[in-house]
Amino acid sequence: MTTSALRDLVTRHPGQPDKEPFLEVVDLRVHFPTDDGLVKSVDGLSFALDRGRTLGIVGESGSGKSVTSLAIMGLHTRPASEQKRPGAQLSGEIYLEGDELLGKTPEYVRGLRGKRMAMIFQDPLSAMNPYYTVGHQIIEAYRIHNPVNKKVARQHAIDMLGRVGIPEPSRRVDAYPHQFSGGMRQRAMIAMALSCDPELLIADEPTTALDVTVQAQILDLIRDLQSEFNSAVVLITHDLGVVAELADDVLVMYAGRAVEYGSADLLFNRPAHPYTWGLLGSIPRFDRTQTERLLAIQGTPPSLINVPPGCPFHPRCDYATRNEGRSEEVRPELTPVEPGHTVACHLSQTDREEIWQQEIVPKL
Numbered sequence: 001m002t003t004s005a006l007r008d009l010v011t012r013h014p015g016q017p018d019k020e021p022f023l024e025v026v027d028l029r030v031h032f033p034t035d036d037g038l039v040k041s042v043d044g045l046s047f048a049l050d051r052g053r054t055l056g057i058v059g060e061s062g063s064g065k066s067v068t069s070l071a072i073m074g075l076h077t078r079p080a081s082e083q084k085r086p087g088a089q090l091s092g093e094i095y096l097e098g099d100e101l102l103g104k105t106p107e108y109v110r111g112l113r114g115k116r117m118a119m120i121f122q123d124p125l126s127a128m129n130p131y132y133t134v135g136h137q138i139i140e141a142y143r144i145h146n147p148v149n150k151k152v153a154r155q156h157a158i159d160m161l162g163r164v165g166i167p168e169p170s171r172r173v174d175a176y177p178h179q180f181s182g183g184m185r186q187r188a189m190i191a192m193a194l195s196c197d198p199e200l201l202i203a204d205e206p207t208t209a210l211d212v213t214v215q216a217q218i219l220d221l222i223r224d225l226q227s228e229f230n231s232a233v234v235l236i237t238h239d240l241g242v243v244a245e246l247a248d249d250v251l252v253m254y255a256g257r258a259v260e261y262g263s264a265d266l267l268f269n270r271p272a273h274p275y276t277w278g279l280l281g282s283i284p285r286f287d288r289t290q291t292e293r294l295l296a297i298q299g300t301p302p303s304l305i306n307v308p309p310g311c312p313f314h315p316r317c318d319y320a321t322r323n324e325g326r327s328e329e330v331r332p333e334l335t336p337v338e339p340g341h342t343v344a345c346h347l348s349q350t351d352r353e354e355i356w357q358q359e360i361v362p363k364l
Contacts, residue, residue, distance in 0.1 A: 020098060021048035022232045023072070023200055028092035030067050030076065037305040041067040043256040045092075046334075049249070051199070054226065054233040056247030056264065058240060058279065060301050064256040065236045066122070069202045072234070073119050074101065074109030096200065115145040117200035122208055124189035128177040134161075134188045135173030142195045160191040164221055183214035187221070194225055201226070202234045207242060219245055240283050244268060252276050255302050255312035258334060262341035272343040272352050274317045277360045295363055311346060322351055 030042040042064040049055045057065045070076055076088040094101045096116065101109055113119075121127035128137060138157040139150065146153070154173070161169035164187040177185055186206065193201060203222060207215040223246060226233050235246055243250055243264065250267040252260040252275065260273040271277055281295025299316035302308055314320040314327035321327075323346040332344040337352075345352070 019050065021095075022051045022097050023049040023234075024093075024095040025068070025072070026093040026095075028068065028071060028094065029090065030064075030071050031089040033089070034305070039304045040256050040307065041304055042071065043307075045253070045256070045258055047251050047258065047261060049200075049232045049234065051232050052226070052230045053248040054235055054246050056235045056237065056243035056250045057253060058237060058243055058250060059253035060238065062301050062304065063253040064304075065253055066204055067256075068253075069119060069204055069234065069236055072101075072200075072202065073113060073117060074104075074106060114141050114198065115196045116198060117202070118193035118196070118198035119202040120186075120189050120193050120204060120206050122205040124185040125177055125182075127189060128185070128192075130177055133174050133176055134180065134192075135175075138173075138188075138192045138195050141192055145196045156195065157191075160195050161188065163225075164188070164191045164194075165217065166191070183210055183218070186210060186214075186218055190218070190221060190225075194229070197229050198231060199229075200232045200234070202236070204236045205238075206235070207237070207239070215242075222246065240279055252279070255307050256304060257312065258342075258344065259313065260341075260343045260345075261334065266338070266341045270338075270341070271356070272337050272341070273313075273345050274319055274347075274355075275313050277356070281360065281363060311344075319347060319351070319355060322347060 025048070026046050028042055028045045029040070032039040032041060045064070045068060047055065057068065059065055071090060072094055076090060090102055092102065096112070101112075128134065135154065135157045138160060139153040142148070142153045142156055143150070148156075158169045158173050161173055166172055166184055166187050172180075172184075177188070180188060190206075201222075206222065207218050210218065219242065222233065222235075225231070233246075235243065237243060247264045250260075250262065250264050251258055252267070252273065254275050260267065260271065260276050267276065268280070271280060275297070278295060278297035282297070297316055298318075302312055302315070308315055309331075310329045311317070311320070311327045311332055317327065326346045330346070332346050334342040334344045336342050337349060347355070
């Protein structure tokens with residue numbers, strides 16, 4: 001598929017079809033050479049995101065979610081002197097408000113991090129430097145992009161810690177990361193990421209390993225701060241409950257590729273891919289009596305070195321035999337099933353609707 005055709009498939013929410021998106025990823029590929037072969041972590045991914053909206057990227061571990069976020073942030077590129085083996089092989093296009101980033105130097109992209117785009121990492125304890133206080137790290141990030149003295153930057157760090165709900169911020173600003181609880185470290189990471197009011201915020205599993213109460217607080221915090229700064233947010237998670245809470249649009253990834261893409265309303269109410277059906281079937285429901293066990297997706301995700309031919313999901317798909325063997329031979333491309341909704345699947349529209357209504361919905 002040509003780049004122009006891929007860009008035509010990139011979803012824009014209804015009402016502004018001709019508006020240039022703030023973030024646009026077109027045919028992104030991130031491959032890693034290893035002794036065992038080429039790991040195709042991301043293999044032809046396209047999506048778009050506007051300001052003030054949230055895109056949820058979901059999928060099992062190893063589907064390419066975090067690798068995609070690191071590519072957007074320019075964190076796969078290292079100086080040649082630091083590389084013990086060939087680094088990541090990147091191709092495609094990443095546009096930040098029309099500015100193509102993959103063709104830029106690492107120094108140029110580094111200048112954007114913190115100011116125009118920022119990331120909340122999955123594990124804040126390992127993402128923060130244990131030798132420096134939390135306040136020092138926020139102050140450093142703020143002063144890189146703002147010509148202020150240490151006193152002003154320190155007060156800004158205290159204000160940010162208070163804004164994200166950390167008690168006694170004037171005292172905790174001098175604490176080290178290990179002196180914070182998991183929820184407090186996550187809040188401190190959010191304060192650091194938002195210290196320069198970024199226009200793009202990438203949150204990689206922001207609620208992992210947090211208790212339910214803290215999860216709700218973190219999600220409310222991201223929503224409130226997005227509303228305040230009108231940021232574009234990419235939310236990476238395997239938790240569809242979190243996606244339902246925050247996301248406007250949803251991208252479902254499998255084996256480094258997008259298998260379904262559309263608004264959250266469409267993905268939760270009219271999903272079109274068997275993998276998405278499986279993800280939805282694994283969510284416990286509290287609004288009705290559960291009469292059957294949760295649906296399980298059989299098998300395991302494929303090796304990204306030896307991805308199955310044809311549709312990567314076909315060895316685990318209960319409906320792969322309905323398309324005369326095409327699933328085993330032809331890799332499906334993203335195609336529209338309705339406005340703002342694309343899917344990569346060989347099932348016909350009639351089969352999809354029949355399976356969803358007669359087999360999947362009664363079990364959910």
